[in-house]
Amino acid sequence: LAKTTQPISMDSYEGQEVNITCSHNNIATNDYITWYQQFPSQGPRFIIQGYKTKVTNEVASLFIPADRKSSTLSLPRVSLSDTAVYYCLVGDRNTDKLIFGTGTRLQVFP
Amino acid sequence: DADVTQTPRNRITKTGKRIMLECSQTKGHDRMYWYRQDPGLGLRLIYYSFDVKDINKGEISDGYSVSRQAQAKFSLSLESAIPNQTALYFCATSRGTGRDTEAFFGQGTRLTVV
Numbered sequence: 001l002a003k004t005t006q007p008i009s010m011d012s013y014e015g016q017e018v019n020i021t022c023s024h025n026n027i028a029t030n031d032y033i034t035w036y037q038q039f040p041s042q043g044p045r046f047i048i049q050g051y052k053t054k055v056t057n058e059v060a061s062l063f064i065p066a067d068r069k070s071s072t073l074s075l076p077r078v079s080l081s082d083t084a085v086y087y088c089l090v091g092d093r094n095t096d097k098l099i100f101g102t103g104t105r106l107q108v109f110p
Numbered sequence: 111d112a113d114v115t116q117t118p119r120n121r122i123t124k125t126g127k128r129i130m131l132e133c134s135q136t137k138g139h140d141r142m143y144w145y146r147q148d149p150g151l152g153l154r155l156i157y158y159s160f161d162v163k164d165i166n167k168g169e170i171s172d173g174y175s176v177s178r179q180a181q182a183k184f185s186l187s188l189e190s191a192i193p194n195q196t197a198l199y200f201c202a203t204s205r206g207t208g209r210d211t212e213a214f215f216g217q218g219t220r221l222t223v224v
Contacts, residue, residue, distance in 0.1 A: 034212070043114075043200045043215025044153070087152065093211040097168065098143060098204070102152035 004088045009105040018075045020104050022088030025069050030092040033064060033071045038085045038103070047086075048073070075106075083108045113137050116201050116216035123191050123223055131186045131219050133201030141206040142184035143213070144168075144176060146197040153200065159184055160206060191223040 005023040012018045024033070032051050036044035048055055050062040050071070061074040075082055087103040089096075114135045123129050133142065140161045145153040145168075155168030157176040165176060173195060177185045188195055198220050204213040 032211075036213075041198065041218065041220075043202065043218055044213070045215070046212035049212065085152075094206065097155060097158050097166070098202070098213055099155055099169065100145070100153040 004090055004101055006086075006088050006101070006104045008102070009107070011107050011109065012078055013109050014079055015077050018078050018082070018106060018108075020073045020075075020086055020088075020106070021070055022073070022090075023070045024088070024090045027068050027090055028092065030094070031068075031090050031096075032093050033062065033068075034089045034091075035060070035062065035073045036087045036089065036100070038087065044087060044100070078106075078108045080108050080110065082106065112217065114201060114203055114214050114216040116199075116219050118219060119217060120220045121222070123221070125192055125223055127191050129188045129191055129221070131188075131199055131201075131221070133184045133186070133216055135182050135201075135203045135214075137203050137205075137214060138181070139203040139205050139214075140181065141204045142178065143202040143204075144174075144184065144186045145200045145202065146170070146195075147200065147218075148197050156186065188221075188223075191221075193223045195221065196223045197221060 034049040035047045038044040048062045055062045063072045085103040085105050087100050117132045143158045144156040147153050154170050159178045175187045201216040202213045
């Protein structure tokens with residue numbers, strides 16, 4: 001199971017782009033990278049998933065370099081409502097048991 | 111109605127009591143999970159089940175047991191509750207294979223052991 005490392009916390013201001021990087025040096029060939037968002041006292045919510053290069057949806061973009069040893073979640077023009085904890089998970093979609101870790105606490109200021 | 115429903119939402123119990131937390135889902139997913147979250151910390155996996163006949167220990171299973179009564183139901187039991195089991199508990203489900211393997215979480219159960 002690939003271990004992930006991400007910053008404990010980040011601060012930003014409304015309207016800025018936020019990039020959260022996750023390191024996963026031991027990622028395996030079959031592993032995908034998935035990001036979740038969690039607000040206080042709520043369960044995590046899926047944001048985005050990718051395998052390589054770039055994935056974009058209506059909420060975020062996920063950048064994965066060719067060696068796949070890291071990934072970056074990009075949140076464009078954050079607002080106060082993006083204040084949350086963001087988790088990076090790495091695992092085989094068919095066998096992974098969803099280990100979450102401690103995540104990155106993003107605080108957005110006015 | 112929520113896709114993943116946890117009952118109760120809040121519970122206060124005494125040390126030594128047996129308590130069951132229930133989770134039901136309407137997603138039709140095979141995989142179900144139980145997590146606990148302590149204040150300011152991430153989620154820790156307690157047990158997970160990839161189908162009705164499959165039960166696996168997670169990161170912190172001591173003091174807990176589970177039952178997968180049906181595809182849609184996965185219960186977590188604390189046989190003899192202790193104060194350090196006070197936490198927010200989440201149930202989750204996922205399809206598990208192929209595309210669209212995202213997990214869906216319940217609203218959480220806030221458990222206090224006094």
